[in-house]
Amino acid sequence: MLELTRDRPDVELVVTDICPDGTDILATVVISADEHDLRGAGDSAMAYPTVRATDVLESGNGYLRIHIRYDAEASIYATIVASSLTPVGEIRIADEREHWTLLADGSAISRSIADLEAVADVDVRRVVDYEPDTTVSHDVVDEIRADLSPRQTTYLLSALEEGYYGWPRDISAKELAENHDVAGPTALESPFPDRTDVRGR
Numbered sequence: 603m604l605e606l607t608r609d610r611p612d613v614e615l616v617v618t619d620i621c622p623d624g625t626d627i628l629a630t631v632v633i634s635a636d637e638h639d640l641r642g643a644g645d646s647a648m649a650y651p652t653v654r655a656t657d658v659l660e661s662g663n664g665y666l667r668i669h670i671r672y673d674a675e676a677s678i679y680a681t682i683v684a685s686s687l688t689p690v691g692e693i694r695i696a697d698e699r700e701h702w703t704l705l706a707d708g709s710a711i712s713r714s715i716a717d718l719e720a721v722a723d724v725d726v727r728r729v730v731d732y733e734p735d736t737t738v739s740h741d742v743v744d745e746i747r748a749d750l751s752p753r754q755t756t757y758l759l760s761a762l763e764e765g766y767y768g769w770p771r772d773i774s775a776k777e778l779a780e781n782h783d784v785a786g787p788t789a790l791e792s793p794f795p796d797r798t799d800v801r802g803r
Contacts, residue, residue: 603631606646608698612636613643617693620679626654627677633666640666652676678722685717686710699725705732757782 603615612635619630633643644666648656652673660667674680678700682689688705695701706714711729718724750758760782765772779786 603647603695604698604700605650606643607696609646610635610639610643611697612639613696615695617695620689620693622674622680622683625674626671627674627679629670629672630659631668631670633668634664636664640664644668678718681718681721685714687714687718757784 603617607613607615614634616632616634617629618632621628631647633640633647635643644658647653647668647670650672652675654671654673656671657669658666659669679689682702682704686707690703690705693700693702708731715724715726761767761773761778764778764781766775766778773781776786778784
């Protein structure tokens with residue numbers, strides 16, 4: 603991915619998901635560029651010798667989302683994890699540099715950074731104490747938890763998983779309520795009265 607930004611300086615990559623499977627790294631990558639560069643960037647990503655496979659998940663105006671499998675030895679990911687560091691959030695890749703946010707044990711930061719410096723050019727931008735911000739929703743589950751009780755949260759996520767919000771629905775409100783031992787009128791109460799119904803039309 604660093605090579606891609608070297609070969610195509612106007613391209614920016616954001617890794618939204620990443621994990622190892624033993625020999626390879628699996629990642630979901632959003633490639634952002636103008637339409638001309640975007641087509642070439644997608645082709646280039648698939649052509650590097652360390653890349654084993656790619657699948658296009660989604661394409662849109664100025665972006666391409668791909669799932670990519672590549673040789674773990676071509677990534678710093680294993681070194682980061684082995685150094686007691688935990689990647690947090692998205693990884694931005696631009697201008698031949700990777701920008702990671704890492705969660706670290708305060709007593710081991712110096713050793714962890716030294717481990718990374720042994721294999722890569724590392725520039726630590728800042729080190730801050732972790733302060734939970736309860737006003738920020740990191741994802742839809744955080745939003746749900748902020749508004750609902752634990753039982754309501756469980757019920758709503760179950761409804762999503764069981765297909766209540768699909769179109770056509772895979773399960774009726776009555777069946778869902780029976781499966782979770784919830785009274786029918788209670789089940790039909792909307793926990794988000796001011797939000798648009800997410801069902802299809």
